Amino acid sequence: MTTTARKTATKAKTKAGPAKSSPLIVGLDLGTNTTCIQVADQQSGKILNTEIIPSIVGYTTEGILPGIIPGDSKVLFGQMAIKYKLHLNLVQPLKEGVVSDMDATRDFLIHLKEIANIPQGQETRAVIGMPANADAASRENVRLAVTGIFDKVILIPEPFLAALGSREEKSLLKDSYVDPVCNSIFVDIGAGSTDVCLIQGYYPSGDDQISFSIAGDAVDNAIQEEILAKYPDCQISISKCREIKEKHSFVQGAKSSILAPVMIGGKIKKLEVAEPVGTACDTLLNKVYEAVRQLIVRADPDSIPDLLKNIIVTGGGSNIKGFDKALQSLLTEEGFEGCSVLSIGEEYKSHVASGAMKAASQAKERQWQNLLS
Numbered sequence: 001m002t003t004t005a006r007k008t009a010t011k012a013k014t015k016a017g018p019a020k021s022s023p024l025i026v027g028l029d030l031g032t033n034t035t036c037i038q039v040a041d042q043q044s045g046k047i048l049n050t051e052i053i054p055s056i057v058g059y060t061t062e063g064i065l066p067g068i069i070p071g072d073s074k075v076l077f078g079q080m081a082i083k084y085k086l087h088l089n090l091v092q093p094l095k096e097g098v099v100s101d102m103d104a105t106r107d108f109l110i111h112l113k114e115i116a117n118i119p120q121g122q123e124t125r126a127v128i129g130m131p132a133n134a135d136a137a138s139r140e141n142v143r144l145a146v147t148g149i150f151d152k153v154i155l156i157p158e159p160f161l162a163a164l165g166s167r168e169e170k171s172l173l174k175d176s177y178v179d180p181v182c183n184s185i186f187v188d189i190g191a192g193s194t195d196v197c198l199i200q201g202y203y204p205s206g207d208d209q210i211s212f213s214i215a216g217d218a219v220d221n222a223i224q225e226e227i228l229a230k231y232p233d234c235q236i237s238i239s240k241c242r243e244i245k246e247k248h249s250f251v252q253g254a255k256s257s258i259l260a261p262v263m264i265g266g267k268i269k270k271l272e273v274a275e276p277v278g279t280a281c282d283t284l285l286n287k288v289y290e291a292v293r294q295l296i297v298r299a300d301p302d303s304i305p306d307l308l309k310n311i312i313v314t315g316g317g318s319n320i321k322g323f324d325k326a327l328q329s330l331l332t333e334e335g336f337e338g339c340s341v342l343s344i345g346e347e348y349k350s351h352v353a354s355g356a357m358k359a360a361s362q363a364k365e366r367q368w369q370n371l372l373s
């Protein structure tokens, strides 16, 4: 991808559209793997749109013939970029939850605005989730990336937004309810990193969080390594391993056999992959258990009984079958009685953005940071 093609891609999309009067608020979860944007009208609070899209930008390669890429676009995003990846330079705008390619991030954000139907020229205020351990430079990079795209922003640690997103309506509360914003541990198993964070009523800092790079991608790599050790000629790809994991993942020996169809030399063969999948998922489970245990021990002793009732697993990795119950058993066996671990399930994709939306609707005027346009 040439710089010229990138600039054209950005410019083509910044034409002003018709402006509306009432400001819009946006909740944004910029993930390494998946991004979610929610849009609402600030006055009524009505949610107007939710979009979930793979965080990937594809720029056409030099010399591509007309008619190959739909509409002869110079840039494609999300699923379309993945579909046409053979003819594109794929760029991941974010890595480890922070901006890694500024131009691609800006192109991606402009595209997000378009698919979320935000008219150019309309005042738009965004609450954006950041890793709890993001440094000042990473936060400044996000501000730079959204300058000229949104009008005002608030950056809030992602686990705090996840806790806000999990808060139940007051009318539904039981006596035993512990507000996750006041006292909880959030385990976010993403693609590039797992973040385990203690939340006790204030914005968590790096000290409240334990992060490690054993997460979805590392599980895929471990599965691939073990399958290749078992079947050296199978040439199994990482994307196939990810597909197998997303379909069959399990922990603590819950499955004894998984027969996965894999293409070998043009023929489909069924390979036994239960052991590689189980071993890789167990490694992740044990890392998470160790981090949760460390954070419980760090918390104020009086807060621990309630904290134990609120251990919440989110992110794509929370879909590993049986993960929450296995973590709960490990903690109970260790002596943390009365602990309860819950997975957020499929909703994880919009969870941080929903929390960001709640934060946006509660924000005071002085909390919004103006962005220079």
Ligand SMILES: Nc1ncnc2c1ncn2[C@@H]1O[C@H](COP(=O)(O)OP(=O)(O)OP(=O)(O)O)[C@@H](O)[C@H]1O
Binding pocket: 030, 031, 032, 033, 034, 035, 096, 097, 188, 189, 190, 191, 192, 193, 215, 216, 217, 242, 245, 246, 247, 249, 314, 315, 316, 317, 318, 319, 320, 321
């Ligand atoms: N059913 C499933 N079983 C196991 N893993 C899954 C399943 N569904 C998704 N995943 C994994 O979850 C990971 C993506 O999670 P998520 O969308 O939360 O990441 P992200 O927020 O974009 O990344 P990060 O938090 O690292 O910035 C991928 O590794 C994916 O394979």
Ligand SMILES: [Mg+2]
Binding pocket: 031, 032, 188, 190, 315
């Ligand atoms: Mg994430």
